[in-house]
Amino acid sequence: GQQVMQIPQYQHVQEGEDFTTYCNSSTTLSNIQWYKQRPGGHPVFLIQLVKSGEVKKQKRLTFQFGEAKKNSSLHITATQTTDVGTYFCAGRAAGNKLTFGGGTRVLVKP
């Protein structure tokens, strides 16, 4: 079945630094979604990417969908303590269920 892998599993970041988390699918996706879950909270929808090579920005967050629509990345610039949490990607192949990756847990060192 469809698998979605995220790397790294953990990301320790110094406050003010940039980092990138990656999402890879075993199958071609029709779209990919990103969610953020704060510690002790629930996932909150951030964004959806649909087109091959699409890039979207939300303030310090940049989301990219690969040309082959099998991978995606989330880049955060100038990390802040408010960025702490787990970031999940979730991919949907045509006609299939949304499959979540295992998440990247982000810890920020002040």
Added chain:
Amino acid sequence: DGGITQSPKYLFRKEGQNVTLSCEQNLNHDAMYWYRQDPGQGLRLIYYSQIVNDFQKGDIAEGYSVSREKKESFPLTVTSAQKNPTAFYLCASKTGGAMDYGYTFGSGTRLTVV
């Protein structure tokens, strides 16, 4: 304000007991979902429903049951057949139609077997 309400927030169950987790939404969403999250893990799909009176098994449906008698409600029963039920349970919904949209999640129920 519209949203999804899950109750209770914390639930303790004795071995061999069935328990039912509540999920209610006032977003007028057609589709509803139940996910299980284990510590440090991703989300695994238990059951989903795209319309009233219809639901499908997800990836880990064994030991669980659901009903969808009303559009607003999608309760999950964790039965005694579920051998390792301690987990964080999340309910989600999204609007229907051909377009895909992000899911709205409830605040979850933490179930512990004692």
